[in-house]
Amino acid sequence: MEDFVNNTQFGKAKKLIDFAQNIIVISHRSPDADAVGANIALATALKKIGKNVFSACTDALPSNLKFLKGTETFAQKFNSLDFDLLITVDCGSLRQIEFEPEIARFRKTGKTFINFDHHASNDFFGDINIVETKCAATCELLYYFFNFCDFEIDFKQATALLAGIYYDTGRFMHSNTTENNLNIAAELLEKGADFSSIIKNLYKTKSFEQLKLWGLIFNRARINDKNIVISAVTKDDLFECGASNEHINGAIDYLNTVAETKFCLLLTEDDSQIKASVRTQREDLDLSKLSSIFGGGGHKKASGFSISGKIQKDIEVKWRIGV
Amino acid sequence: MEDFVNNTQFGKAKKLIDFAQNIIVISHRSPDADAVGANIALATALKKIGKNVFSACTDALPSNLKFLKGTETFAQKFNSLDFDLLITVDCGSLRQIEFEPEIARFRKTGKTFINFDHHASNDFFGDINIVETKCAATCELLYYFFNFCDFEIDFKQATALLAGIYYDTGRFMHSNTTENNLNIAAELLEKGADFSSIIKNLYKTKSFEQLKLWGLIFNRARINDKNIVISAVTKDDLFECGASNEHINGAIDYLNTVAETKFCLLLTEDDSQIKASVRTQREDLDLSKLSSIFGGGGHKKASGFSISGKIQKDIEVKWRIGV
Known part of the structure; x- marks a missing residue:
C-alpha cells in the first residue's frame, strides 16, 4: 500500500460499509470517465459483498461512457430515505453533486456519508473524508481502497478503473502520471481491462x-x-x-x-x-x-x-x- | 524475464559484446524516438562496461529529440574499419540504415553484427538477429536485454528508453500497449526518467x-x-x-x-x-x-x-x- 494512503480513514469507511445494507453511490454533475468509472467499480464491489447498491448522477451520462458496463443502471433521481449510507466519488463539494433537498433530508436522519476524492479543492463535506490529492484519479484511490479491503477486481471493474485513471492523467501525459498509476494500469490490463474500448470510446469518437x-x-x-x-x-x-x-x-x-x-x-x-x-x-x-x-x-x-x-x-x- | 524473450540469442549477443572493444551502434534513417532512445541507452550501457562506443545515423537527428543526453555525439559518417562490432537498433532492413559502402567493407572483414529490432517486417540481415515482434519498441526489447546482462539503468538511460516506448505505443494508445510495457514505464519513472521533458519535446512543440x-x-x-x-x-x-x-x-x-x-x-x-x-x-x-x-x-x-x-x-x- 502506498505510504500516502490513510489506512485509518480506509478502516473507518470499511466499517460504515459493513454496517450498511442499502448504499447509494453518487458521481458529480457533468460526469467524466473518473466520476463514472469510480462509481461503477465501487458499486460493483459493494454488490459483491451483498449490499443493495444504487448509482446516481444528476446529469445524464455522456454517450462516450456508455460502453462501461453498469452505466445503464445510473439514476438521475432517488429518495435518500431508501438508503442508510451515501458515498460520493470524485466530488470536490456538495455543490458538484446537486440533489440538495435529498442530501439535506438524508443528513437530518443522522445517517453518515463518505467522500472519496482526489481534488485539492475538496472542502471535506463528508462525515468520513478520504481525499488523497496524490492520487491522479478517484479510480486510483479506489484501487488502493479495494486492496485494503481485499476486494477482488474483475475485468469489468478493471475497465472502469482504468478508464478513470487514463482520463484523469490525460492519457498518461499530465504531470500527475506516476510510477504508481502506471503500475496500477499494468495490473488492470492484466486483470482483463478492455483497453481498446477505452481508447476507442474516449479518444476516437470525435464528431x-x-x-x-x-x-x-x-x-x-x-x-x-x-x-x-x-x-x-x-x-x-x-x-x-x-x-x-x-x-x-x-x-x-x-x-x-x-x-x-x-x-x-x-x-x-x-x-x-x-x-x-x-x-x-x-x-x-x-x-x-x-x-x-x-x-x-x-x-x-x-x-x-x-x-x-x-x-x-x-x-x-x-x-x-x-x- | 518475459517468456517471449529469447535468452539464447541474448547470450550470443552478450558474448560478441564481451569480445569486442570498439563498437558502433546505428539507428535507421529518418530516426524517431525509439531509434534514437535505443541507441543512446545501449551506447551508454556499453561505455559503462569499458567499451569505446560510437553512435551513428545517416540523417541528422530531429530537433525535438535533442533533449536526450547523448544525441550531441551522433555522427552521420564513420569508417567501419575502426570497429570490431556493429549493432543496429530499430532497423527492419539494411536499406533503412544506408551507409551501404561502409557496411559492405565491414562485412568483407568477416566481423559480425547484431540486429536488435521489433518490426515484423525485419529481414534478419544481421549475424545475430534479436527481433522480438511482441515488443512495442526496440527500447522495450533493450530493457529486457539490460536485465539479462545485469546492466544497471541510470536516469539518462531511463529517459531514453521511456521516450522510445512512449513514442512507439503512441502515448500508450496503440494496441501494442501491454501490461509489460506499462510496468516497464513505471519502473523507468522510478529510476528517474524525465517524463515531463519527454512529453514536452515529443508532443508539446507543435509549430x-x-x-x-x-x-x-x-x-x-x-x-x-x-x-x-x-x-x-x-x-x-x-x-x-x-x-x-x-x-x-x-x-x-x-x-x-x-x-x-x-x-x-x-x-x-x-x-x-x-x-x-x-x-x-x-x-x-x-x-x-x-x-x-x-x-x-x-x-x-x-x-x-x-x-x-x-x-x-x-x-x-x-x-x-x-x-
Whole structure:
C-alpha cells in the first residue's frame, strides 16, 4: 500500500460499509470517465459483498461512457430515505453533486456519508473524508481502497478503473502520471481491462462537426506581438460547422502545444458574454492572476474569465492583452 | 524475464559484446524516438562496461529529440574499419540504415553484427538477429536485454528508453500497449526518467505553421456518400500556412478519430503526383488491398499510394473512391 494512503480513514469507511445494507453511490454533475468509472467499480464491489447498491448522477451520462458496463443502471433521481449510507466519488463539494433537498433530508436522519476524492479543492463535506490529492484519479484511490479491503477486481471493474485513471492523467501525459498509476494500469490490463474500448470510446469518437470546428479554431489562430496564441469562436462559426458549445472543449489544449509561446487564449461567444480560456506550458506564469483581473479564476497553468461584448470578425488580429 | 524473450540469442549477443572493444551502434534513417532512445541507452550501457562506443545515423537527428543526453555525439559518417562490432537498433532492413559502402567493407572483414529490432517486417540481415515482434519498441526489447546482462539503468538511460516506448505505443494508445510495457514505464519513472521533458519535446512543440495547416485540413474535410472522410492539401496551402510537407505528418490520425466512418483519406500534392494516405479504425477493412489497386501498399489499417495529377480546388467534394 502506498505510504500516502490513510489506512485509518480506509478502516473507518470499511466499517460504515459493513454496517450498511442499502448504499447509494453518487458521481458529480457533468460526469467524466473518473466520476463514472469510480462509481461503477465501487458499486460493483459493494454488490459483491451483498449490499443493495444504487448509482446516481444528476446529469445524464455522456454517450462516450456508455460502453462501461453498469452505466445503464445510473439514476438521475432517488429518495435518500431508501438508503442508510451515501458515498460520493470524485466530488470536490456538495455543490458538484446537486440533489440538495435529498442530501439535506438524508443528513437530518443522522445517517453518515463518505467522500472519496482526489481534488485539492475538496472542502471535506463528508462525515468520513478520504481525499488523497496524490492520487491522479478517484479510480486510483479506489484501487488502493479495494486492496485494503481485499476486494477482488474483475475485468469489468478493471475497465472502469482504468478508464478513470487514463482520463484523469490525460492519457498518461499530465504531470500527475506516476510510477504508481502506471503500475496500477499494468495490473488492470492484466486483470482483463478492455483497453481498446477505452481508447476507442474516449479518444476516437470525435464528431465530424467537432473536427470542422477545431479546424476553424486552429487555422484562424494568430500569434500577437506579446507572443500569445489567440483564436476565437463565434456563434456563427458554431452554426456554420453544425457544432455546439461542448464541441469547443479540448481545442485549447492543442493551441497550448505551440512551441516557444507565452500562453494561449481562446475566446468564445456565449450569449451576451465572451468567455475567455487561457493555458500555458510555462512554469513562471500565473494565469489565475491574469484571470482574476477580469473577475475569473482557476489554476496557474489553466484559467478563465468572462467579459461583456461580442467577438468582432477581426478580433483575433486586434485583440491585445498586456501582461 | 518475459517468456517471449529469447535468452539464447541474448547470450550470443552478450558474448560478441564481451569480445569486442570498439563498437558502433546505428539507428535507421529518418530516426524517431525509439531509434534514437535505443541507441543512446545501449551506447551508454556499453561505455559503462569499458567499451569505446560510437553512435551513428545517416540523417541528422530531429530537433525535438535533442533533449536526450547523448544525441550531441551522433555522427552521420564513420569508417567501419575502426570497429570490431556493429549493432543496429530499430532497423527492419539494411536499406533503412544506408551507409551501404561502409557496411559492405565491414562485412568483407568477416566481423559480425547484431540486429536488435521489433518490426515484423525485419529481414534478419544481421549475424545475430534479436527481433522480438511482441515488443512495442526496440527500447522495450533493450530493457529486457539490460536485465539479462545485469546492466544497471541510470536516469539518462531511463529517459531514453521511456521516450522510445512512449513514442512507439503512441502515448500508450496503440494496441501494442501491454501490461509489460506499462510496468516497464513505471519502473523507468522510478529510476528517474524525465517524463515531463519527454512529453514536452515529443508532443508539446507543435509549430505555429503546423497548427494552421492542420486547421485547414480539418476544416476542409468532407464526408462523402460512401461514409469516407476526405481532405486535401495543395502546395498553395503549404505556402499560405508557411508550412512544409513534414508538417502534414500526424494530421491523418485526427481525421481517423471521426466516429462511425468507414475510413479516411488525405490527399497531398507532391510535385507532379498526388500522394494519398488512408487510415481506418475498422477491423473488417483491408486498406492495404485498396492501396495495392493503385500500386501502393501498407497495413490493413494504414496504407498509401500515389497517383498522377494535381488537386483541383473542389476535389474534396468531387473525389470518389468505391470499395
